[in-house]
Amino acid sequence: MECLEFRRLCGSDPHNEDPAFVAHAESCSHCATFARETRAFDTVILEALKVEPAHPTVMPAAILGEEASQPRQAFWRPVRWLGLAASVVLVAGLAAGIWVGTSSDTLARDVVEHIHHEPKSLVTTDVSVRSEDIYRVMNRAGYRLRDDVALVTYTRTCVFRGHKVPHLVIQGRQGPITVMLLPEIDVARTISVDQDGFVGTIVPFDEGSLAVVGEPGEDLDMMTAQLVDGIERSK
Amino acid sequence: MVTARDAPARQGEFEELIRDLRVDLFRYAFWLCRDGALADDLVQEALVRGWRAFDSLKERNAAKQWLLTILRREHARHYERKRLETVDIDGLARSQEALLARTQRPEVEDMRNAIFRLSDDYREPLVLQVLMGYSTKEIADVMNLTQGAVLTRLSRARKMLREALGDADTRASTG
Numbered sequence A: 001m002e003c004l005e006f007r008r009l010c011g012s013d014p015h016n017e018d019p020a021f022v023a024h025a026e027s028c029s030h031c032a033t034f035a036r037e038t039r040a041f042d043t044v045i046l047e048a049l050k051v052e053p054a055h056p057t058v059m060p061a062a063i064l065g066e067e068a069s070q071p072r073q074a075f076w077r078p079v080r081w082l083g084l085a086a087s088v089v090l091v092a093g094l095a096a097g098i099w100v101g102t103s104s105d106t107l108a109r110d111v112v113e114h115i116h117h118e119p120k121s122l123v124t125t126d127v128s129v130r131s132e133d134i135y136r137v138m139n140r141a142g143y144r145l146r147d148d149v150a151l152v153t154y155t156r157t158c159v160f161r162g163h164k165v166p167h168l169v170i171q172g173r174q175g176p177i178t179v180m181l182l183p184e185i186d187v188a189r190t191i192s193v194d195q196d197g198f199v200g201t202i203v204p205f206d207e208g209s210l211a212v213v214g215e216p217g218e219d220l221d222m223m224t225a226q227l228v229d230g231i232e233r234s235k
Numbered sequence B: 001m002v003t004a005r006d007a008p009a010r011q012g013e014f015e016e017l018i019r020d021l022r023v024d025l026f027r028y029a030f031w032l033c034r035d036g037a038l039a040d041d042l043v044q045e046a047l048v049r050g051w052r053a054f055d056s057l058k059e060r061n062a063a064k065q066w067l068l069t070i071l072r073r074e075h076a077r078h079y080e081r082k083r084l085e086t087v088d089i090d091g092l093a094r095s096q097e098a099l100l101a102r103t104q105r106p107e108v109e110d111m112r113n114a115i116f117r118l119s120d121d122y123r124e125p126l127v128l129q130v131l132m133g134y135s136t137k138e139i140a141d142v143m144n145l146t147q148g149a150v151l152t153r154l155s156r157a158r159k160m161l162r163e164a165l166g167d168a169d170t171r172a173s174t175g
Helices: A003-012 A019-027 A029-049 A060-064 A072-076 A084-095 A104-117 A131-140 A220-230 B007-019 B022-033 B036-052 B060-082 B089-095 B106-117 B120-131 B136-143 B147-174
Strands: A143-145 A152-160 A163-171 A176-182 A191-195 A198-205 A208-214 A231-233
Touching: A003 A019, A003 A029, A003 B147, A019 A029, A029 B106, A029 B120, A029 B147, A104 A152, A104 A176, A104 A191, A104 A198, A104 A208, A131 A143, A131 A152, A131 A163, A131 B036, A152 A176, A152 B036, A176 A198, A176 A220, A198 A220, A208 A220, A220 A231, B007 B022, B007 B036, B007 B060, B022 B036, B022 B060, B022 B120, B036 B060, B060 B136, B106 B147, B120 B136, B120 B147, B136 B147
Parallel strands: none
Antiparallel strands: A143 A231, A152 A163, A163 A176, A176 A208, A191 A198, A198 A208
16 A cells, blocks of 8 residues: 555544555554544544533433323323223323323423423523524424514423423513423413422413413513413414 | 333333433534534434334344434435525534533634534534444445545545644634
8 A cells, every 4th residue: 555545545534444554554654643643633523523412412201201201000090080081092192102181280290390301491691592593493383483572592392291392481570481382282271380489370372382480579471471472373 | 012011111222222322413413403402403303203213223233323314314304494505604603602612622622613614515424433433334324425435525524624723723823
């Protein structure tokens, strides 16, 4: 193997184990130095490529559906407020990782649990996220958010009860307010949230619901009204 | 048909499978699209699709390549929907400054910025080889190229990075 060919191959793969490649490195000190420098260069490339996720990578339970991580017997516990036929459907739905029905108590609890899973969302800041990120997250759910509604400082598509939902954080007077648009989780009436120091409501919205949760003392009624007015279906 | 009794075992198996892959999936997605928020979305989407198609994965030790293929397809789908024709490299670099700058070492930060500026054709094979440990044959299969084309792109990618970092050194010494 000639030096030119060696260096060309080395540039493509400095860890080449071809016998002719290895033999040339052993016989040519200049090329051996070139190979060492290229491998050292690759060490820096590797370190550079190891970026860290800004948000915690979603846990499998959030993908499979919150109930999927419960003990097996929970799948068979009768859900008394549903009829028998609906219970069968619920169990089948759980096997597929998708909620079919919902209890108002557990929905509020699950929203707060979801907030706990994303602690980095709860930052008081005046730095907004990019408008294209808000657009993408909302549009994925079939909605858009008017620009003037609120300062959005966090936006992400999250898996909640097996559904992909927009999760936003807006800034209120008392601190960050979590907004979760739940297009496929309908509620018959407004549900209060009061858990772990979080307060808020889950209101019927379009064919699903909207969760707005913040700090005590926040005027969440006004914020909820602004959001209900400011979220519309994308065309 | 999966019964409710099979579901927990299947879920546990999937969870164990992706436990070690999640961070690398994010890194691959990030270098594919150069956007941290979008990379997050792509990984989530790939994991959801992977879970739904889990029964089709026959060889568990092929999981990494399988999920990468799903992720890559999801990325392509995203850009088909957006129909992006031009990419503002400087705009992208500014928006990802925080993610790119999370390192204590200036040479690593410079390298990150240089990789960020490589075009897709050169950046992706480099990421697959150096970060994901793929052979040139595996890269050729993923990217639907000949091995020769992969070798050429890898060599040119390293050359472009050296040139870019040579420029960075010059700016640093004269600035």
